[in-house]
Amino acid sequence: MKQFVTREHEIEPLPGLPGVPPAGEVILWQGRPSSALIARHLLKVRWIVGYFLVLATWAVAAGLSDGHPAGGILFSVAVLTALAGVLIGMIELFAWAVEKTTLYTITTERIVIRFGVAISMTLNLPFRQIDGVSLARIGEKAGLIAIALLPEQRISWLIQWPHVRGFRFARPEPSLVYLPDADKAANILSAAIGQYRGARAEQPRIIVQETAGRAMPTSVVAAE
Secondary structure (H helix, E strand, O other), X not given: OOOOXXXXXOOOOEOOEOOOOOOOOOEEEEEOOOHHHHHHHHOOHHHHHHHHHHHHHHHHHHHHHHOOOHHHHHHHHHHHHHHHHHHHHHHHHHHHXXXXXXXXXXXXXXXXXXXXXXXOEEEXXXXXXXXXXXXXXXXXXXXXXXXXXXXXXOOOHHHHOOOEXXXXXXXXXXXXXXXXXXXXXXXXXXXXXXXXXXXXXXXOOEXXXXXXXXXXXXXXXXXX
């Protein structure tokens, strides 16, 4: 199968779409990932903050135990704080860039993922190439929607990251990640695919798994 990622949409006729939709195709939903969710759950910013807090606490305790002067202890803490600030700032900047450069679109015929912080690309996923979808919730409304493709369809996990289900390297699954209202998008997508395949009675299943905040739990299985 030809790779169905394109870069030729620097000037979009419609936001999120590389071309004008054919007659009869209607946009049903558009959305973006949340930068806060990306930083918290994908990039683990809270863990990083906790790590530097432990290091700072250790520096203070070790300094006091060894009898170091207060100035030296404060300098060590200041260095750790500066390093933490730079690293956390880079994480937050990347998460913000992912949100601003990404736009997910669901139409009556396909899913379109426009993405790319460094190089902007578009992934077109016609419903005829989709084998099933699965939903993993993060909290009450937020979550991720993974899209299982038919066996003959292939995408690049590396190119598609972070808009891909984690650790599925053999059969990568493109995903709508860290949506603030994943339930709404999943319902619209399920109804759209169901209507598209209604004549063949191929209504897709949405598998819902609660998650404690991991990117995509291994218990979430693509619908068959």
